[in-house]
Amino acid sequence: MENILVSEKLSTFRNFFNQETKPCLTETSFSPVPFANQIGEPFASLSDLLDTYYKDKAERDRVKQQASELIRRVENELQKNRHKLKKQEKELLATDNAEEFRQKGELLTTFLHQVPNDQDQVILDNYYTNQPITIALDKALTPNQNAQRYFKRYQKLKEAVKYLTDLIEETKATILYLESVETVLNQAGLEGIAEIREELIQTGFIRRRQREKIQKRKKPEQYLASDGKTIIYVGRNNLQNEELTFKMARKEELWFHAKDIPGSHVVISGNLDPSDEVKTDAAELAAYFSQGRLSNLVQVDMIEVKKLNKPTGGKPGFVTYTGQKTLRVTPDPEKIASMKKS
Structure with missing residues (x-):
């Protein structure tokens, strides 16, 4: 019996390494053969995969270099506000x-x-x-x-x-906002960095340089749903989120956001009675463009735009809501890339 088990394991081992080479590139790694349950982009050869990997890496390095000042500023502000929150909560405890x-x-x-x-x-x-x-x-x-x-x-x-209660709520809101900026910075391309800088200038976290021009705001990105006709909008930073949710979206349209974590606002445009498949498309976009991008399962809230509330004095992109439905989806980079409209 033991010999049979050993033989089966050896056979499985040989089959794995004898299979046809299908190089696969994921968000975090690459391999010469695909693993079970692995979601990634396949390549015809390992050479093609490495060319793409190092080209993408070079762009990521350029983004990181340009974003370093913003990342450092956001991290410093987060550290300062988290320290402030602990101090405020300690002071509140003393009033018991x-x-x-x-x-x-x-x-x-x-x-x-x-x-x-x-x-x-x-x-x-x-x-x-x-x-x-x-x-x-x-x-x-x-x-x-x-x-x-x-x-x-x-x-x-x-x-x-x-x-102190009011101060604590204000500090918590600032932390949530900065965490959302941090998430966007970690996912931004070269052209997105300038918009995020403009956002941080407008919200008072950094000063505009002398003779620095006001950055023209870009529209939220468009994606084509699986039905081949429904457009889904995605805000790629908080200024775009604000414009999408409170200026572009109709009150009856469906809005999506990753549950309890920073992420993009997503709206199904024009289609007021979308199919479950289209709703799933939108939820997957919200999951992918969120802090949960690399998770196997992400909870995404779905609600009508008219049920969203913008708190007075709230930071860009900050909303509150109740009465939402929650979907559970797995972010699929390959599917997201295929949905992107040029």
Whole structure:
């Protein structure tokens, strides 16, 4: 039995290396033969594959060189805002005893006749817990002034809670925005870098150079769905996302976005009753142009444009929504390339 198993393994091993050479190039690697479940671009020869690989690598290196300043700036801003968020959350945690100050003020007011003068503390019955409580006093203040002192401290902390909560939400939104820019930068081609720089100038993260011209905004990219007639638009940066979602798209059209991760806005244009196949096409585009590009399975939200909300003061491309449906798709680089309209 053992010999049979060994023989089968050797046979499988020989078959793998004896198969016809079909070089395959993927997003992250290349191999002389395709592996099971591997999604990639096939080539007629290893020489053709290597030519394409190193040509693409040269372009990626040029993009990386041109994008290095932007990447460094975005990474620095992300680090700064993440540190700020931790500090704000720590400060918010310190306000947890606000209710305690209010209760002490209430108890001092209720039992004012039991509060002595010229003492640094008083023990009262706490009707909130049905247990005695020791309350610190300021000897220089009257009983009523001590009660008001606790109410003022409570009010100050209460205001701090609202202030810090608003700051935390603002910082979180900034982090989400910067993460979306980081995702786009990592996927951008040479012509996309200038647009991203313009976006960062408009959002105040970098300054415009002296005599630097305003970058003309390009339209979102167009892709042709599997039905051969439906156009699907994809925003390749946040300025394009903003234009696509809030200026170009009709309210009844379907909008797609990778769930809970940075990515492109995707809209099925003109077709108000798309087939499941077309919806899948759009979802795959949203998955591919997102932080989940290299994942085997990506969740993508689908919702009508009219149900999207733009928060007041929100960064470009930032939306909120409820009532979406979620699709699960696998990004396919070869399919995406075949859908691209020239």
